[in-house]
Amino acid sequence: MAEKSIIFIVNPGSASRKYALYVDGVKKANLHFEIVDEKVVGELDCGDNKYLEKYDDANLGNAPHRTLPLLHKYKVLEESDKISAIGIRIVAPSRRFMQDELVTDEVVAVLEDLGRESPLHIKTALLEIKQLRIRFPDTPIIAVSDSAFHATKPAHARYYAIDTKLADKLEIEKYGFHGVSIRSIVDKLEKANVLLPKTVICHLGSGCSVTAVQDGKSVETTMGYSPLEGVVMATRSGSIDVSAALAIKRNLGFSPGELEEFLFRKSGLLGLSGTSDDIRQLITSEAKGDARAKLALDIFVYRLQQAIGQMAASMNGVSCLVFTGTVGERSATIRARILSRLEYLGFMVSPKTNEQAFEPIEITNIANLSSKPILVILTDEAAELAHRTEEYIKK
Secondary structure, eight states: OOOOOEEEEEEEOSSEEEEEEEETTEEEEEEEEEEETTEEEEEEEOSSOEEEEEOSSOOGGGHHHHHHHHHHHTTSSOTTOOOOEEEEEEOOSSGGGSSOEEOOHHHHHHHHHHHHHOHHHHHHHHHHHHHHHHHSTTSOEEEEESSGGGGGOOHHHHOOSSOHHHHHHHTOSOOOOOHHHHHHHHHHHHHTTOOOSEEEEEEESSSEEEEEEETTEEEEESOOSSTTSSSOOSSOOOSOOHHHHHHHHHHHTOOHHHHHHHHHHSSHHHHHHSSOSOHHHHHHHHHTTOHHHHHHHHHHHHHHHHHHHHHHHHTTSOSEEEEEHHHHHHOHHHHHHHHTTOGGGTOOBOHHHHHHOSSOSSOEEOBOTTSOOEEEOOOOHHHHHHHHHHHHHHO
C-alpha cells in the first residue's frame, strides 16, 4: 500500500499564524493562531467541526509546537502518521528566492542576511522556520517563493531607473509578490476554461496588488522590491516619493527600521483615516460623516483604478478583470466604486449580481450583459502552496 502524502502548509503573518494540512492532495484541516485579550487562541477547522484552544501565554512563536498536538488531539492525524514535507511561503527581495527551494542551513543564513535589510518581510518567516526545524527535525521544509510567478516579467518591467550594473550587483529590482495567490487564480481560470488572453487580477486584502496576466503569465504587477510599493493597503502607504519618506525620517527622528515600521504598519487606510484599517468600519464611519474615513476610501479606490489602467496599458488592452483576496471577495461596495470609472475599458457592473457575490464558491461574473467579464474568485494560497511543495518533493 502506497504511503500517504501528508503536506503541512505554513503561511505566517505579522499578527497571526496560519497552517493547513493536506493528505494525498485533499485539505483535511486549517489551523489559525492569534492573540486575543493578550492570550494565544488556536482554532482548528476540520470542515464539519471547529475547535478552539486557549493558551496561557501571548507568544505566537510557539505556534509550530502546538500544531501537531492539536491535530492529534482531535484525531485529524494519527500518532503514527508522518508528515511528508512542510511548505512555507517566503516573501523576500532576492533573486535567490525567485524559485522554490529546500530549506538548509545556507538558506537560513541567506534569509538572516536579507532580514537585516528588510526585517519586516522576513523576520516572521525566519522565526517560523527555526521553530519548525526544531519541532520537525527530520521533515523537509520547502521555501515556496511568493515572487516566482512574476519571473516571466520582461526586463523593462523589472528594472528601476538606476544604474543597471549597480541594480544587478545589489539585486534591486521589482520582484513583485502575491504570486502564490495569483497563480492559484490563474489555475482556477484555466481549469474552468475561462482564462482570457489579457487578464487583470486585483488581489485586495490587508496587502493589495494588481497584476497583468497575459496568456497565463505575469507581465507586470504593482508591488516592487518589497510589498510596500504600489496601491494603498490596510496599513501600508503604497508607493511614496523617497524624498517624502526621508523628510518623515528627518522630522520625526526615525531610524531606518522605524521608518519602515511607519510606512508598513502605521500608514495606508489606517494612517489616512486615523482610526481603522478595516474597510467595513471605514464605510460605516464614512456614512456617519467622517471626512477622513471618506478620504481614505476615495484614495484607496482611486489608486486601484489607476493601477488597473496601468496594467491594461502594459498589455495593450484588457479582456477580463478579476477580484480576489478578502476585500475583493467580500466587499460589493468597494468593487462597485472601483468599477464606476472603468467603463472606458469595457467594464460595467451588474449591481444585483455584485451585491449577491460574497465569497462565492464558484467563479462568479458580476458584469452586466454589455460588459467584458468581471469575475469574483476565491484565492486558495494554501492549496497552491501544497501543490508546489509536493511538486518540489517529487522532483
